[in-house]
Amino acid sequence: MLKRKFRFLLALIALFICLSSIEKTYAKYVTAASGNADISISRWNIKLNDFDITNGSNFSSAIIPAFNGNDYIAADIIAPGAEGQFDITIDGSETDTAYSLDFAISVSGQSDVKDLIITKYTIGDDLTEYTYDGNLITNFNLTDEKNITYHFFVKWNDDDLTETMNNSDDTTAAVNNGKAIMDINIKVTQLVN
Numbered sequence: 001m002l003k004r005k006f007r008f009l010l011a012l013i014a015l016f017i018c019l020s021s022i023e024k025t026y027a028k029y030v031t032a033a034s035g036n037a038d039i040s041i042s043r044w045n046i047k048l049n050d051f052d053i054t055n056g057s058n059f060s061s062a063i064i065p066a067f068n069g070n071d072y073i074a075a076d077i078i079a080p081g082a083e084g085q086f087d088i089t090i091d092g093s094e095t096d097t098a099y100s101l102d103f104a105i106s107v108s109g110q111s112d113v114k115d116l117i118i119t120k121y122t123i124g125d126d127l128t129e130y131t132y133d134g135n136l137i138t139n140f141n142l143t144d145e146k147n148i149t150y151h152f153f154v155k156w157n158d159d160d161l162t163e164t165m166n167n168s169d170d171t172t173a174a175v176n177n178g179k180a181i182m183d184i185n186i187k188v189t190q191l192v193n
Contacts, residue, residue, distance in 0.1 A: 042096035080158035092146035098191040103136040112178025115157040
């Protein structure tokens with residue numbers, strides 16, 4: 001019986017050693033890992049006439065109208081019949097998404113001169129003239145050139161058939177140091193599928 005107890009004890013010790021060995025063997029293959037997925041966020045940096053629109057929304061100081069003048073009207077002023085232009089340069093080269101530009105240009109409610117009109121616009125160095133109807137939407141895909149200048153041609157409309165101000169109104173605006181103001185609103189929107 002003692003022999004039997006001894007064998008039983010020896011079998012228990014062997015079983016304990018075996019189980020301990022198996023646990024350690026399996027423990028060698030139990031591992032854990034953790035990490036972070038580092039994904040780049042797209043850039044959204046669009047400039048209008050070198051004005052970063054992410055820093056503010058009023059870029060009025062960046063729009064500089066130019067009036068060449070002629071034999072009857074001095075340069076850099078507006079008068080009935082005067083024509084000039086202002087440029088808006090869009091720089092979206094630091095943007096990693098497709099986007100849409102929505103131009104809305106109109107005479108400001110604060111303008112003393114109500115007869116300002118956009119006669120046409122051109123794009124970049126292309127001399128093709130486009131008619132402006134009060135709204136212009138342009139989409140830019142990822143592969144498109146994203147640094148482009150729009151040239152808008154503005155005129156003080158002095159045509160009796162289409163003007164809203166008469167000669168007396170024109171004179172009053174000039175004598176009272178009136179303002180000729182256009183509202184220029186540009187909405188930039190990311191394009192999604």
